[in-house]
Amino acid sequence: MAALYGVHLKRLREQRGWTQRELAARVYVSPGRIAQLECALGARPTWELTKAIDLAVGADGLLMDLWPHVYRESFPDWAQRFMELAAKAVVIRTYMAQAVPGLLQTEAYARALLRVGRTLTSAEMLEERVALRMARQQRLLGPDAPTLQVVLDEAVLVRPVGGARTMREQLTRLRRASDRHTIQVLPFASGEHAMMGVSLTILTLPDGCEVAYTEGSDQGQLYEEPDEVVTFVRAYDQLRADSLPRGLSAAMIADAVEGYDRGGSERRALARKQLQQPGGGRLRGGGGRIPRHRSGA
Numbered sequence: 001m002a003a004l005y006g007v008h009l010k011r012l013r014e015q016r017g018w019t020q021r022e023l024a025a026r027v028y029v030s031p032g033r034i035a036q037l038e039c040a041l042g043a044r045p046t047w048e049l050t051k052a053i054d055l056a057v058g059a060d061g062l063l064m065d066l067w068p069h070v071y072r073e074s075f076p077d078w079a080q081r082f083m084e085l086a087a088k089a090v091v092i093r094t095y096m097a098q099a100v101p102g103l104l105q106t107e108a109y110a111r112a113l114l115r116v117g118r119t120l121t122s123a124e125m126l127e128e129r130v131a132l133r134m135a136r137q138q139r140l141l142g143p144d145a146p147t148l149q150v151v152l153d154e155a156v157l158v159r160p161v162g163g164a165r166t167m168r169e170q171l172t173r174l175r176r177a178s179d180r181h182t183i184q185v186l187p188f189a190s191g192e193h194a195m196m197g198v199s200l201t202i203l204t205l206p207d208g209c210e211v212a213y214t215e216g217s218d219q220g221q222l223y224e225e226p227d228e229v230v231t232f233v234r235a236y237d238q239l240r241a242d243s244l245p246r247g248l249s250a251a252m253i254a255d256a257v258e259g260y261d262r263g264g265s266e267r268r269a270l271a272r273k274q275l276q277q278p279g280g281g282r283l284r285g286g287g288g289r290i291p292r293h294r295s296g297a
Contacts, residue, residue, distance in 0.1 A: 002040040012057035027052040047087030091204035095151040109170040112162030148181040168260040184243035
């Protein structure tokens with residue numbers, strides 16, 4: 001499918017009488033990127049790039065129609081529909097049980113996670129998946145960037161992925177992202193909840209429709225029926241209510257960064273122990289306690 005995409009792209013470009021360099025200038029990429037797409041080499045095209053090329057060459061939606069099928073060669077089938085909808089969403093609300101969401105991952109963190117994927121079949125596929133994940137992050141920087149709301153389980157902050165340096169860089173990026181996006185931490189002390197064991201993403205599309213997507217380690221499911229989606233919206237709202245507010249969440253992420261800066265595994269263990277005590281307080285750098293945020297506060 002990637003080769004078919006490339007054949008149509010080359011045909012449409014040549015019909016316009018453009019060189020690869022001329023097309024590249026119109027969609028703000030390098031000529032080499034256009035050459036890669038036409039020859040089905042390198043990373044697959046992102047949704048945003050496909051839309052730009054489709055419009056530039058007058059494909060009348062042909063390349064956009066091909067785009068989801070191109071990805072079937074690199075990602076499991078159950079991820080395809082979700083990826084297509086996520087590229088169009090105007091609001092993205094997500095709860096992550098084990099890892100930082102892909103839109104906020106550093107390259108090193110993403111590579112460490114993707115390397116252990118059970119659907120991975122080659123080193124080339126790993127690099128392609130990493131490149132695609134990094135490319136999708138560009139949407140957060142564009143004029144049509146979606147609103148992003150994130151709930152992170154506390155496990156995301158304490159589970160080391162890729163080693164101390166990778167975690168320090170990832171948590172630093174996460175802390176900075178909390179100034180631009182709504183990021184809240186769901187502490188261990190909040191106890192059981194409806195989404196234990198899976199991650200949840202709710203997408204609001206341009207027409208106002210909502211879809212929900214749940215994902216485990218090697219499977220995912222998309223829910224589009226309104227009666228099903230509303231139950232996930234309620235579950236997500238409860239997760240937000242049980243989470244620390246933005247300011248305290250940012251402080252908790254900063255504490256995690258500081259712990260990795262100091263190699264502070266003992267301090268993190270003490271903080272987790274403090275959270276699990278009745279009252280759910282936590283330790284800060286000066287030893288003061290921050291009370292647990294109550295549902296509905």
